[in-house]
Amino acid sequence: MVYLSMGEPDFATPEHVKQTGIRAIQRGETRYTAMDGTVQLKDAIGRKLLRDNRLTYQRHQITVTAGGTQAIFNVMLATVGPGDEVILPAPFFQPYLSAILLCGATPVILPTREEEGFMPRAKRIAEVVTEKTRWLILNSPSNPAGAVIDRTELAEIAALLRQHPDVLVFSDDIYESIYYGDEPFSNIVNVAPDLADRTLILNGISKAYAMTGWRIGYLAGPEPLVAAVSQVTATSTFTASSIAQAAAVEALDGPQASLVTQNAAYRNRRDLMVDKVNQIPGLHCRTPDGAFYLFINCSQFVGKRTPEGTLISDDLGFVLHLLNHAGLASVQGSAFGMPGFIRIAYAASEETLNEAADRLAAACTALR
Ligand SMILES: Cc1ncc(COP(=O)(O)O)c(C=O)c1O
Numbered sequence: 380m381v382y383l384s385m386g387e388p389d390f391a392t393p394e395h396v397k398q399t400g401i402r403a404i405q406r407g408e409t410r411y412t413a414m415d416g417t418v419q420l421k422d423a424i425g426r427k428l429l430r431d432n433r434l435t436y437q438r439h440q441i442t443v444t445a446g447g448t449q450a451i452f453n454v455m456l457a458t459v460g461p462g463d464e465v466i467l468p469a470p471f472f473q474p475y476l477s478a479i480l481l482c483g484a485t486p487v488i489l490p491t492r493e494e495e496g497f498m499p500r501a502k503r504i505a506e507v508v509t510e511k512t513r514w515l516i517l518n519s520p521s522n523p524a525g526a527v528i529d530r531t532e533l534a535e536i537a538a539l540l541r542q543h544p545d546v547l548v549f550s551d552d553i554y555e556s557i558y559y560g561d562e563p564f565s566n567i568v569n570v571a572p573d574l575a576d577r578t579l580i581l582n583g584i585s586k587a588y589a590m591t592g593w594r595i596g597y598l599a600g601p602e603p604l605v606a607a608v609s610q611v612t613a614t615s616t617f618t619a620s621s622i623a624q625a626a627a628v629e630a631l632d633g634p635q636a637s638l639v640t641q642n643a644a645y646r647n648r649r650d651l652m653v654d655k656v657n658q659i660p661g662l663h664c665r666t667p668d669g670a671f672y673l674f675i676n677c678s679q680f681v682g683k684r685t686p687e688g689t690l691i692s693d694d695l696g697f698v699l700h701l702l703n704h705a706g707l708a709s710v711q712g713s714a715f716g717m718p719g720f721i722r723i724a725y726a727a728s729e730e731t732l733n734e735a736a737d738r739l740a741a742a743c744t745a746l747r
Pocket residue numbers: 386445446447448449472518521522551553583584585586591595596
């Protein structure tokens with residue numbers, strides 16, 4: 380079986396970070412921490428935001444969670460309920476939808492267009508924003524499409540938001556370090572500093588430092604919002620792991636060389652897979668500007684039949700065919716709110732990717 384279904388780096392956590400975690404255990408840093416994160420970690424996050432994002436946040440504007448996914452849930456739990464609307468561009472990272480629904484709020488799913496690189500457009504956001512809109516979710520680079528919202532579009536979104544002063548902005552930057560653009564990465568606060576007082580930035584160490592199992596995420600934004608989220612964390616999980624927090628300080632403050640080498644490796648893998656996928660008749664995908672996913676259009680295979688005669692009735696049927704016929708694990712686009720596609724994660728060795736491409740081609744050829 381070849382697994383391209385999981386959204387996590389295949390690299391190891393850097394050795395100096397692992398050793399810091401071990402030393403934290405040996406030093407006895409094994410107790411509850413401050414509920415919104417250790418002072419050391421919040422300060423390291425502040426330094427990171429200044430160094431990488433040219434943004435200034437103080438300790439009280441930062442809160443630490445047990446992974447970015449928990450941050451998403453805690454933000455929604457702290458801020459929305461029945462009657463509130465949350466604009467969620469599709470395709471989206473599925474926990475956003477779950478968190479919105481769990482809180483009884485209304486997800487306003489806004490499909491993006493393949494021909495526009497799956498980028499959320501200000502003019503289409505304008506069509507769905509209402510007096511009930513509480514949040515606009517922006518995720519750039521995005522999971523699953525790898526879409527990057529460029530500075531021009533960010534400026535247009537900011538201009539729209541200025542007409543709607545009550546809408547909060549959730550800027551999910553978790554893939555910022557896996558980015559292939561020529562210009563420096565920008566989020567909406569970089570482009571529109573006046574929106575800082577209603578934007579929450581989400582980031583974490585999972586993707587950048589290959590630390591998905593350590594479970595550290597963080598939010599930076601205006602103090603009242605951050606304090607409300609910290610309350611939810613404090614009353615639900617107390618704190619993120621003390622050991623993982625100590626290691627996260629080293630990840631953020633220590634040598635950053637692995638980011639550069641990994642980015643180069645991801646870019647090579649992206650180019651390899653985009654090329655291979657686009658050579659398979661019936662499939663096509665765009666070259667994404669960030670993250671480590673390809674969002675592949677498989678709609679031409681819907682309506683075809685497997686050699687056993689099973690009808691491929693949708694993208695899930697196609698994914699099951701890849702699994703059964705070729706031993707290739709991927710994820711159906713409908714799980715991200717956009718049917719007719721599959722997502723593969725190319726965070727795997729070139730050998731694995733070559734094998735996956737061969738299996739994908741064979742599985743497609745088998746359909747009639
Ligand atoms: C868009 C996006 N945001 C947030 C996360 C959360 O990652 P974690 O919970 O590992 O910090 C993920 C993980 O896949 C993601 O794809």
